[in-house]
Amino acid sequence: MSTVVLKDIRKSFGDVQVIKGVDLAIEDREFCVFVGPSGCGKSTLLRMIAGLEEITSGELKIDGEQVNDVPPAERGLAMVFQTYALYPHMTVADNMAFSLRLAGVSKEERYQKVRDAARVLQLEPLLERKPKELSGGQRQRVAIGRAIVREPRVFLFDEPLSNLDAALRVQMRIELARLHEHLNATMIYVTHDQVEAMTLADKIVVLQGGIVEQAGTPLELYHHPRNLFVAGFIGSPKMNFLNCTVSAVEAAGATVQLPGGASLTVPVHPGPLKAGDQVTLGVRPEHLRPSETGELQAEVMVVERLGGETFLYCQLAGVGMLVVQADGEVATQVHDRIAIKLNPVNCHLFTADGMAVERAIRHPLADLRRPVARKAG
Amino acid sequence: MHPNTRSKLWLTALGWFAALVIFFPILWMILTSFKTEINAIATPPVVLAAPTLENYVAVRERADYIHFALNSIIISFGATLLATLIAVPAAYAMAFFPGRRTKDLLLWMLSTKMMPAVGVLIPIYLLFRDLHALDTRWGLIVVYTLMNLPIVVWMLYTFFKEVPKDILEAGRMDGAKPKQEVWMLLLPLSLPGIASTALLSIILCWNEAFWSLNLTSSNAAPLTTFIASFSAPEGLFWAKLSAASTVAIAPILVFGWMSQRQLVRGLTFGAVK
Ligand SMILES: Nc1ncnc2c1ncn2[C@@H]1O[C@H](COP(=O)(O)OP(=O)(O)OP(=O)(O)O)[C@@H](O)[C@H]1O
Ligand SMILES: [Mg+2]
Numbered sequence: 036m037s038t039v040v041l042k043d044i045r046k047s048f049g050d051v052q053v054i055k056g057v058d059l060a061i062e063d064r065e066f067c068v069f070v071g072p073s074g075c076g077k078s079t080l081l082r083m084i085a086g087l088e089e090i091t092s093g094e095l096k097i098d099g100e101q102v103n104d105v106p107p108a109e110r111g112l113a114m115v116f117q118t119y120a121l122y123p124h125m126t127v128a129d130n131m132a133f134s135l136r137l138a139g140v141s142k143e144e145r146y147q148k149v150r151d152a153a154r155v156l157q158l159e160p161l162l163e164r165k166p167k168e169l170s171g172g173q174r175q176r177v178a179i180g181r182a183i184v185r186e187p188r189v190f191l192f193d194e195p196l197s198n199l200d201a202a203l204r205v206q207m208r209i210e211l212a213r214l215h216e217h218l219n220a221t222m223i224y225v226t227h228d229q230v231e232a233m234t235l236a237d238k239i240v241v242l243q244g245g246i247v248e249q250a251g252t253p254l255e256l257y258h259h260p261r262n263l264f265v266a267g268f269i270g271s272p273k274m275n276f277l278n279c280t281v282s283a284v285e286a287a288g289a290t291v292q293l294p295g296g297a298s299l300t301v302p303v304h305p306g307p308l309k310a311g312d313q314v315t316l317g318v319r320p321e322h323l324r325p326s327e328t329g330e331l332q333a334e335v336m337v338v339e340r341l342g343g344e345t346f347l348y349c350q351l352a353g354v355g356m357l358v359v360q361a362d363g364e365v366a367t368q369v370h371d372r373i374a375i376k377l378n379p380v381n382c383h384l385f386t387a388d389g390m391a392v393e394r395a396i397r398h399p400l401a402d403l404r405r406p407v408a409r410k411a412g
Numbered sequence: 413m414h415p416n417t418r419s420k421l422w423l424t425a426l427g428w429f430a431a432l433v434i435f436f437p438i439l440w441m442i443l444t445s446f447k448t449e450i451n452a453i454a455t456p457p458v459v460l461a462a463p464t465l466e467n468y469v470a471v472r473e474r475a476d477y478i479h480f481a482l483n484s485i486i487i488s489f490g491a492t493l494l495a496t497l498i499a500v501p502a503a504y505a506m507a508f509f510p511g512r513r514t515k516d517l518l519l520w521m522l523s524t525k526m527m528p529a530v531g532v533l534i535p536i537y538l539l540f541r542d543l544h545a546l547d548t549r550w551g552l553i554v555v556y557t558l559m560n561l562p563i564v565v566w567m568l569y570t571f572f573k574e575v576p577k578d579i580l581e582a583g584r585m586d587g588a589k590p591k592q593e594v595w596m597l598l599l600p601l602s603l604p605g606i607a608s609t610a611l612l613s614i615i616l617c618w619n620e621a622f623w624s625l626n627l628t629s630s631n632a633a634p635l636t637t638f639i640a641s642f643s644a645p646e647g648l649f650w651a652k653l654s655a656a657s658t659v660a661i662a663p664i665l666v667f668g669w670m671s672q673r674q675l676v677r678g679l680t681f682g683a684v685k
Contacts, residue, residue, distance in 0.1 A: 085585060087581050087584065087585070106584075107584050107585050108586065108587030108588075109587075112585070113585065114581075114582070114585045116578045116581070116582060117578075118576060118578045120576065120578035120579045120581065120582040121579075122582070122583070122597060123577060123579075123580075123601065124600045124601060133588075134585075134586035134587050137586060137587040137588055137592060138587055173676070182581075185586070309662050324678075347517075385654065406628060
């Protein structure tokens with residue numbers, strides 16, 4: 036059991052508050068990912084959990100026990116830094132064994148544990164090298180190995196892959212996912228790469244300006260974003276937003292007037308929504324397609340062909356740009372005029388204050404959880 | 413010739429020229445120490461006519477060189493060791509746990525170096541007299557420690573700043589107590605910096621004359637006092653003075669030569685990374 040609970044956690048540097056009251060419960064063996072734009076406080080939050088940064092106010096509990104004032108090493112956590120932070124003057128083996136050495140573990144036991152971790156990470160041939168004789172990916176593995184050797188209750192990662200090149204990042208991402216399953220440990224992972232967040236996370240926590248915008252499973256955030264910020268942040272390319280006016284409200288949904296005149300009934304629980312309200316309609320590029328019967332008329336300004344799919348950047352008269360993800364086979368050219376089809380089921384509505392209007396149908400995968408792995412032997 | 417090679421040649425020539433200009437007085441002193449007193453003051457100067465060891469013999473007859481040299485060594489190394497012991501924790505705290513006033517504190521410490529030493533001569537002298545510290549090695553060690561402390565703290569602070577904070581934090585996560593963090597991570601990682609700081613401190617102590625002349629007479633007198641004793645009231649004996657100076661700087665010159673690699677590495681630390 037290793038749970039981490041944050042209750043109204045705050046952090047100020049001098050007079051500036053950077054974490055403004057975070058409540059969060061991270062469950063046992065969960066892979067929890069913090070995402071958010073640069074400077075939103077992801078690292079600060081992680082470092083407070085680690086014990087490297089003092090908690091200004093609030094309560095941090097690990098396994099139900101308050102640890103606000105417990106020094107880092109005694110919290111039973113291990114951290115992997117963005118810069119790897121290996122000890123440059125020690126060999127790989129000594130790097131990995133450092134915590135055990137400090138804890139007074141015997142030489143044989145140290146050796147055994149380092150061997151075991153090295154085997155998992157395929158580091159065995161490198162044990163006698165110094166960090167400067169390793170490649171970026173190898174250093175990264177050593178940093179992870181150093182964390183594994185400690186057998187921590189919770190692993191903390193601060194953007195561990197951001198210094199690697201794209202191919203290696205994909206490979207390490209897969210290794211991390213497998214490692215998580217193998218170790219069966221609670222992990223907290225900071226990134227601003229949303230692909231990493233979507234693929235690795237059991238739970239994503241979207242932060243902005245020191246507050247949690249939303250926390251949930253990746254597909255919950257994708258299909259049921261709580262507000263405009265989360266809707267725009269999760270998904271790539273970004274969700275398209277159109278300003279519309281509500282023309283009618285009924286039990287089955289809200290009908291909005293689209294730019295260009297067409298109207299569309301979006302299946303939502305309208306709540307306090309009423310005719311005449313200004314709303315923002317959100318729809319993802321992958322849910323738009325060019326079609327003869329489309330409701331929106333636009334001119335194609337840029338065509339990006341990726342092979343399997345094609346992105347069309349379209350100018351919508353008087354509104355702005357709209358990104359459409361089309362099939363790789365479409366022959367559309369720049370400056371073609373096309374009609375774009377919306378499927379109301381895939382549309383989101385946001386009220387004037389940026390909050391989402393609850394969708395009528397809950398996505399069947401939004402609450403899907405990773406099967407809990409069998410307890411490691 | 414390739415223009416790059418040519419500019420390199422020029423730079424090398426310039427480097428040698430500068431080195432020669434800086435080294436010339438020392439060279440001249442060494443040459444003079446092997447001349448007779450007459451040749452030493454001859455105009456035009458004689459470069460090397462009939463080298464003689466008579467000055468060295470005279471110097472040896474007049475004073476116990478070993479005694480002074482030993483004092484210099486003990487006092488310089490002692491003061492440096494003490495200053496480093498005090499400065500390491502101070503610089504560690506300032507570099508990694510800075511407070512609101514850390515920068516001001518550092519500047520203030522350095523500013524104390526601007527005050528002329530004469531200003532505190534009387535109080536220090538009286539203090540030393542009452543504490544029976546006059547003409548003792550430990551007395552001079554204390555004064556030198558305090559004298560160099562601002563520079564040592566400042567230098568160590570800059571070197572420590574070069575050590576990535578993450579590495580120390582990783583150590584903290586691994587369970588290192590502050591003492592272990594300093595001893596097992598910070599010190600090994602900033603060894604070149606510490607070496608050059610210590611070296612500078614030793615050289616400063618070795619060259620220090622004001623306090624040593626005023627606070628010691630015989631027992632604890634270092635080499636600066638030894639040299640001063642050769643500028644006697646009967647007039648200056650250039651050749652003998654040169655011989656005395658040569659033997660006075662010889663140990664530190666050899667020491668500096670041996671550790672020049674460390675010194676250069678330390679002083680350019682960060683610049684070449
Ligand atoms: N030691 C500090 N003193 C003052 N302000 C700080 C300190 N550390 C962080 N901050 C501020 O706190 C805010 C959050 O910083 P943090 O490093 O947590 O952001 P982040 O989300 O990790 O960003 P990034 O994605 O760029 O790493 C920033 O505005 C930053 O300027
Ligand atoms: Mg960060």
